[in-house]
Amino acid sequence: MATKVSDAVPAVKKKRPAGSAPSGAGEALKLKALVDQVTATTGGKKKDMRAAVSATLQALGEALSAGQELNLPPLGKAKVSRKIDTAKGGVLIVRLRRNAGDADDEKDVSEGVAAAGE
Template identity: 35%
Template sequence: MKKKELIEAVVERSGVRKKFAKPAIEAMMEVLGEAIAEGRDLNLPPMGKIKQQRTKEAANVRVTVAKIRQSKEAGAAKDLEGPENPKQGVAEAAE
């Protein structure tokens, strides 16, 4: 899922206008990015608990390996999966 898709999904689900949702979502993503950069664990139900395992610094990037523990009830959207709504990954494969 890309940021644009996230914003569209939040607008659709919440009924909030895009011009109000977008700045809030972008601010949330900045806060989460800073917390990950600091090495902090995140506990964000229903998304789950994100615990960093290790971090590696490279030329212009930081690679963080983390575990996500999510309760089975958090996957309520899974009920919507099927031929019309296939399961989609959260991250894209690195090239």
Template identity: 35%
Template sequence: MARATTKSTAAKPRARTTTPKTTTAKTPAVRRASANPAAEAPKHVVISETTPVSDELELRKAELIEMVVERSDVKKRYAKPVVEAALEILAEALADGRELNLKPLGKVKVNRLKQLSNARILTCRVRQTPMGENDANDPLAEAAE
């Protein structure tokens, strides 16, 4: 028996590329005519950069538990239920639309919530303070001696 083969004519989607947004910064010194033509060229300033999304940057629960064990010097059998319980509490709070203010993670605010048949999509904004800056009002901050 001969097998009939079919050829798909559907076009493959093109890869989506993003380019950084740039703006031209013009100063009064640049607008003036000068003898140096290089000084007249507008300077481009990068406003925001795009970061590629990769699986290598993804932090999984098993890796998080290992990192907690390393930092806290607690046995894995004690750390695992605590980390899992904390993740469940955070997930429930975000699902309820609550804001989280957890230092050093930062302030997490749910902007949009969309319920699908098999998932819930949360669009969140995270605001972090720069690492290493201790807040004087933080009750858990270490006192300077």
């Protein structure tokens, strides 16, 4: 039995004065800003970066919809904890676990894995 979205998520909307910008904590990262950040970081062409970012987001969305767990350092581990079917589509409640360490620390995942019997 699917839970209604209105039952799962309380409808809380805060009004802000006209012309005021949203605060940094509640502000959503939009595709254009993400493409700009990736372009600045990689030095690639914006057109190419937009296609790469869009394809990546599409693949991530499909994986989560299929119930796959994501393990993507430095983002972290993500898995769907609940699915809610609605008339307009579906809502995925995703749990994201981030490492407590620095996001720039990259580890080889195969290191430190004990062999069977150790």
